[in-house]
Amino acid sequence: PVGRRFVKESLAMVRALSAGAKPSFLKKMVSGGKAAYEDVEGLTVSLGVIYALLLPTAMNLQNVGFDDGVQSKNFMLMLCTQPDFRSYVVETMTDPSTGDVGSYAPEAFDWNVTLGRGMVLNTKTILESDSSVWKWDGGHPEALYKCGEVKEIAATARALHEQFPKWRSDAYALMNPEVPLWSDHLSAMTSFGMCIFMSGLLGSLMLYISLSLSSGREDESGKTLERWNSLGFPILGLNLAFLMAAIIVLLFANDAYSESQDPFFLRSSRM
Numbered sequence: 001p002v003g004r005r006f007v008k009e010s011l012a013m014v015r016a017l018s019a020g021a022k023p024s025f026l027k028k029m030v031s032g033g034k035a036a037y038e039d040v041e042g043l044t045v046s047l048g049v050i051y052a053l054l055l056p057t058a059m060n061l062q063n064v065g066f067d068d069g070v071q072s073k074n075f076m077l078m079l080c081t082q083p084d085f086r087s088y089v090v091e092t093m094t095d096p097s098t099g100d101v102g103s104y105a106p107e108a109f110d111w112n113v114t115l116g117r118g119m120v121l122n123t124k125t126i127l128e129s130d131s132s133v134w135k136w137d138g139g140h141p142e143a144l145y146k147c148g149e150v151k152e153i154a155a156t157a158r159a160l161h162e163q164f165p166k167w168r169s170d171a172y173a174l175m176n177p178e179v180p181l182w183s184d185h186l187s188a189m190t191s192f193g194m195c196i197f198m199s200g201l202l203g204s205l206m207l208y209i210s211l212s213l214s215s216g217r218e219d220e221s222g223k224t225l226e227r228w229n230s231l232g233f234p235i236l237g238l239n240l241a242f243l244m245a246a247i248i249v250l251l252f253a254n255d256a257y258s259e260s261q262d263p264f265f266l267r268s269s270r271m
Helices: 002-018 024-031 034-063 068-081 083-094 123-127 143-148 151-161 166-175 182-213 223-260
Strands: 112-116 119-122
Touching: 034 182, 034 223, 068 083, 068 143, 068 151, 068 166, 068 182, 068 223, 083 123, 083 166, 112 151, 119 123, 119 151, 123 151, 143 151, 182 223
Parallel strands: none
Antiparallel strands: 112 119
């Protein structure tokens, strides 16, 4: 009921403001009175409840942003933007003395991936290709979209990710902090969203405490609530704007995470 009331009142306010008029309930809340106090209180509580409901979603998204799916996108992004990393992959997988290839004895890594009907993808050839294939060297995380649309690159990254030692990818990224990572891209959005959600939740709590401690409920003349509204109502509107911004950030963060879990998200039929 609280959520439905909040949505109904918000839509009414948006429609009225777009028509150049003040909605009646807005006039009533600003002018004060017992009914106005209940409206202000309900709107404040509704905002706090929505913040509280969405905060666990943002928190969970922040906590799962380093799983295997995200790490696979990190690997592809480093291949797409770092020529030194591509050379490092070739060097590591070619030299059997590294001990990374083969379970119990050094053995040469087979770069050829058979794809049926006589098709063979030579992943080493793709890695050693020039800028005609790798056009995004030094790019930002968004370079993953265009890079991953190249089917040979997408297949090469998928084939090598399972074979290349993860600790070597991690060590390379740690030694080269300027390297863009999909996990950094996702973490930046989730952290920003968490900050907005926490700020909004605390703001709603402080507004509710302030409103409850005032004598606006007992003052039937509405003067106390009118004075409270002079400062509280603009803050309430700002809190609503924060909520909309947080939802938009959460939408983009969730989209980035969902893409990391799907190796086929860059197929042309799904863009």
